[in-house]
Structure formats: C-alpha cells, structure tokens
Amino acid sequence: MSLTHIGDSDLAGFPDYESSCSVDEGAGRAIREVLDRVGDKWSLLLIATLRGDTLRFSELLKHIPGISQRMLTLTLRQLERDGLISRTAHAEVPPRVEYELTALGATLIPIARTIGDWAMENHPAIVESRERYDARR
Structure with missing residues (x-):
C-alpha cells in the first residue's frame, strides 16, 4: 500500500503525517531501491x-538453510556492491575468503531483529489467516 492509498484516519496521531503524505520521485526511487535489496528473500x-x-x-551456506551456492554468491555480491558487507580474500593456499558487515550494514541489525521478532510472533496468525482464506477458495 502506498502512502497515497492511506486514509487520514489510518495515520491519526502519527508525527509528520503531512510531510509523509507525498513522496517525491527521488525519495520514492531511493526507498524502492533499498527495499528491493534488503527486502529480498x-x-x-x-x-x-x-x-x-x-x-x-561455506560457513554462511551452513547457517542459512535452503540457500543455494548460486543465490548466496549473487546476494553477497549485491550486498558488497551496496556497501553493506565487505569481502576479504586472503592470499593463501587454498584461498580463503571472508565476509563481514560494514558499519553501514551493521545499522540494519536492529531492523532485521525487529522484523524477525515480528515474524516469529505473528507467523501462527498468518498461517491461520492463510488457511481460512484458502478454505474459501
């Protein structure tokens, strides 16, 4: 739902309501680009x-069930490109490559934790809602 589809009563009591009602083109693009990156699977x-x-x-593969090597590679590259993680290749035999969050990437931890907590808390209600919806179909 975009900000233009939210009614006045939906936002009553929120600070800066008037200034948040319209998103200029540049801000809209910035929001979409960032959400496309951090909002993917x-x-x-x-x-x-x-x-x-x-x-x-290999450690990342073990910690993230269900991700393929290809998808991990693509996601790491995109996050590195956006400056959210850093990649360090060590000149050793065999080669060793390590990944870590940058300072910018670390600012996403509280947001990720909040979304994760919300997902865990509300997942049963979402599953129940899906089952009710599917039963009507």
Whole structure:
C-alpha cells in the first residue's frame, strides 16, 4: 500500500503525517531501491547471520538453510556492491575468503531483529489467516 492509498484516519496521531503524505520521485526511487535489496528473500537473513561475525562462504551456506551456492554468491555480491558487507580474500593456499558487515550494514541489525521478532510472533496468525482464506477458495 502506498502512502497515497492511506486514509487520514489510518495515520491519526502519527508525527509528520503531512510531510509523509507525498513522496517525491527521488525519495520514492531511493526507498524502492533499498527495499528491493534488503527486502529480498535472503539479504536480511544474511545480514543477521553476519552480525558480529566474520564468516567464510561455506560457513554462511551452513547457517542459512535452503540457500543455494548460486543465490548466496549473487546476494553477497549485491550486498558488497551496496556497501553493506565487505569481502576479504586472503592470499593463501587454498584461498580463503571472508565476509563481514560494514558499519553501514551493521545499522540494519536492529531492523532485521525487529522484523524477525515480528515474524516469529505473528507467523501462527498468518498461517491461520492463510488457511481460512484458502478454505474459501
């Protein structure tokens, strides 16, 4: 739901309501780009997994069930490109590559934790709602 579809009564009591009612084109693009990155299937899980740790690729694969090597590689590259994680390649035999959050990436930890807590708390209600919806179909 966009801000233009929210009624006045939905936002009563929220600070800066008037200024939040319209999102200029540049801000809208910025919001979409960032949400596309951190709102995908794997990015927040990867960020949460790296909180306070430096991990190798194989360790990340073990910590994130269901992610393929290809998807992990793509997600790591995108997060590195956006400056949210850093990649350090050590000149050793065999080669060792480690990943860790940057200072910018670490700012997402409280957000990831909040979303994760919300998901765990509300998952049973969501499953129940889906079952009711599917039963009507």
